[in-house]
Amino acid sequence: MGDLTLWKRYTTYLCLCPKLGLSLDISRMGFPEAFPDHMEPSMQRAFTAMKELEAGAVANPDEQRMVGHYWLRNTALAPTGEIRDQIASALDQIKNFSQRIHSGTITSQNNEIFKNILIIGIGGSALGPQFVAEALGTSGDRMKPSFLDNTDPDGMDRVFAELGDDLGRTLAIVISKSGSTKETRNGMLETQAAYRRAGLEFARHAVAVTGAGSELDRLAAAEGWIARFPMWDWVGGRTSVTSAVGLLPAALQGLDITALLAGAAACDAVTRQTETRQNPAALMALMWHYATNGHGEKDMVMLPYKDRLLLFSRYLQQLIMESIGKEADLGGNIVTQGMTVYGNKGSTDQHAYVQQLREGVANFFVTFVEVLYDREKPSMQVEEGVTSGDFLFGFFQGTRQALYEKGRESMTITVERIDAFTVGVLIALFERAVGLYASLINVNAYHQPGVEAGKKAAGAVIALQKEIVGLLGKGQNAMTAGEIAASLGKPEAVEQVFAILRHLAANPDRGVAAVCEGNVGEWRFRAKQ
Numbered sequence: 001m002g003d004l005t006l007w008k009r010y011t012t013y014l015c016l017c018p019k020l021g022l023s024l025d026i027s028r029m030g031f032p033e034a035f036p037d038h039m040e041p042s043m044q045r046a047f048t049a050m051k052e053l054e055a056g057a058v059a060n061p062d063e064q065r066m067v068g069h070y071w072l073r074n075t076a077l078a079p080t081g082e083i084r085d086q087i088a089s090a091l092d093q094i095k096n097f098s099q100r101i102h103s104g105t106i107t108s109q110n111n112e113i114f115k116n117i118l119i120i121g122i123g124g125s126a127l128g129p130q131f132v133a134e135a136l137g138t139s140g141d142r143m144k145p146s147f148l149d150n151t152d153p154d155g156m157d158r159v160f161a162e163l164g165d166d167l168g169r170t171l172a173i174v175i176s177k178s179g180s181t182k183e184t185r186n187g188m189l190e191t192q193a194a195y196r197r198a199g200l201e202f203a204r205h206a207v208a209v210t211g212a213g214s215e216l217d218r219l220a221a222a223e224g225w226i227a228r229f230p231m232w233d234w235v236g237g238r239t240s241v242t243s244a245v246g247l248l249p250a251a252l253q254g255l256d257i258t259a260l261l262a263g264a265a266a267c268d269a270v271t272r273q274t275e276t277r278q279n280p281a282a283l284m285a286l287m288w289h290y291a292t293n294g295h296g297e298k299d300m301v302m303l304p305y306k307d308r309l310l311l312f313s314r315y316l317q318q319l320i321m322e323s324i325g326k327e328a329d330l331g332g333n334i335v336t337q338g339m340t341v342y343g344n345k346g347s348t349d350q351h352a353y354v355q356q357l358r359e360g361v362a363n364f365f366v367t368f369v370e371v372l373y374d375r376e377k378p379s380m381q382v383e384e385g386v387t388s389g390d391f392l393f394g395f396f397q398g399t400r401q402a403l404y405e406k407g408r409e410s411m412t413i414t415v416e417r418i419d420a421f422t423v424g425v426l427i428a429l430f431e432r433a434v435g436l437y438a439s440l441i442n443v444n445a446y447h448q449p450g451v452e453a454g455k456k457a458a459g460a461v462i463a464l465q466k467e468i469v470g471l472l473g474k475g476q477n478a479m480t481a482g483e484i485a486a487s488l489g490k491p492e493a494v495e496q497v498f499a500i501l502r503h504l505a506a507n508p509d510r511g512v513a514a515v516c517e518g519n520v521g522e523w524r525f526r527a528k529q
């Protein structure tokens with residue numbers, strides 16, 4: 001396609017959303033002109049399904065749940081007065097609490113003003129808050145956030161070391177919708193122990209964000225934590241960033257949560273429109289369908305040209321892959337759906353994997369994010385008349401062009417600047433695109449049945465480990481993994497038994513000694529004397 005034809009395609013399809021300070025360019029996606037019309041009936045069905053969802057339909061049939069994250073930004077939409085009140089009062093509670101922490105009305109056990117927050121959560125209870133903190137944080141923030149989002153002990157030690165003597169001025173926020181996620185529970189227990197070592201009472205430095213009556217909620221109530229904030233079953237973890245999950249850490253950090261909610265609400269209003277060409281979320285869903293044949297045949301590479309958006313693709317990985325990656329469709333047919341998402345930021349990634357994107361396997365399309373406003377301060381010139389920001393822009397344009405020349409497709413989201421409003425817009429834009437796309441391919445975007453299998457299997461591994469330790473504790477002679485598995489009456493579990501023993505033996509404080517000679521099947525394990 002010649003440059004002028006491309007310009008025509010650009011001007012024809014550019015979706016300008018002045019109310020959002022956003023535009024979406026789909027001209028470098030190679031869909032045929034007839035494609036949008038061909039898909040229009042399906043798009044209209046998707047809009048109808050979304051309308052029903054927003055009105056309180058049980059859009060997550062497996063779990064018999066409503067899907068209400070859009071109400072969080074516009075309470076008037078909520079289907080009952082009770083839900084409206086719950087949302088409004090949680091928001092008041094968040095603002096009020098943050099103000100009292102900042103002003104020192106609520107202080108730490110040692111009567112000091114809290115200056116750090118330690119957020120403990122995983123998945124939807126961490127990725128949103130992390131993305132927002134990274135996208136909007138400045139050196140002038142009211143409180144400095146850190147995160148425990150795993151059960152990796154070394155990872156936790158690093159965070160505790162970083163906090164050092166400041167633990168006494170750190171407010172721990174434990175976030176878990178279910179209140180029973182093991183990684184989060186472990187992070188909380190390790191944090192409790194860290195406070196204890198520092199001679200401090202965890203409860204006087206802790207708040208919880210969780211579902212009413214959950215394990216975490218009951219613990220926080222029993223121990224008298226400083227405060228508890230609600231999560232509701234009609235908000236999914238991966239769409240919870242505009243609930244207390246994302247808003248409480250953001251407000252404490254000192255970010256403008258009113259603007260963030262306003263951005264999300266404005267984007268919801270724009271993407272609620274049923275005219276596909278005017279609706280950037282609908283166009284994105286349409287392009288996902290085109291690019292992947294409605295079946296995840298291509299991956300989406302997220303390339304924001306802005307350091308602040310580094311965690312966007314990580315956040316989107318959960319939002320999209322946990323929502324779309326499903327074995328069965330809503331009719332129960334096996335469809336093995338999905339869409340892979342990865343990426344970091346440009347132009348950094350240009351020096352990593354863009355080589356393959358341009359010349360290697362063509363199994364992807366790119367979503368660029370361009371940010372027009374370069375920086376708060378005036379820019380110096382790095383070459384005559386040229387700034388670092390011009391280079392960032394040039395690299396983005398160059399990569400877009402270079403990919404296009406090789407038949408690699410891309411779309412571009414352009415925003416004016418990265419601020420709380422825009423972050424709210426981006427969050428809502430992708431939430432809506434996921435919902436619409438899920439309708440196009442007829443999957444339930446709001447459950448995650450596949451996640452349970454790994455959790456159950458992990459539970460079985462821990463149970464087996466307890467049996468092994470019990471057996472070794474009876475003072476047995478050194479035994480091979482095969483002998484131990486047989487003694488437990490589980491000869492078929494030998495590989496797992498071996499893996500458990502090797503892990504325990506590698507950690508000197510775990511009380512297992514190993515003689516590692518010959519084939520691994522001959523390695524012998526016993527309890528340390």
Ligand SMILES: O=P(O)(O)OC[C@H]1O[C@H](O)[C@H](O)[C@@H](O)[C@@H]1O
Pocket residue numbers: 122123124125175176177178179180181184237238322448451
């Ligand atoms: O918030 P929680 O209940 O602790 O859940 C945290 C995460 O864990 C699960 O594995 C789900 O797959 C995620 O969707 C969820 O966000």
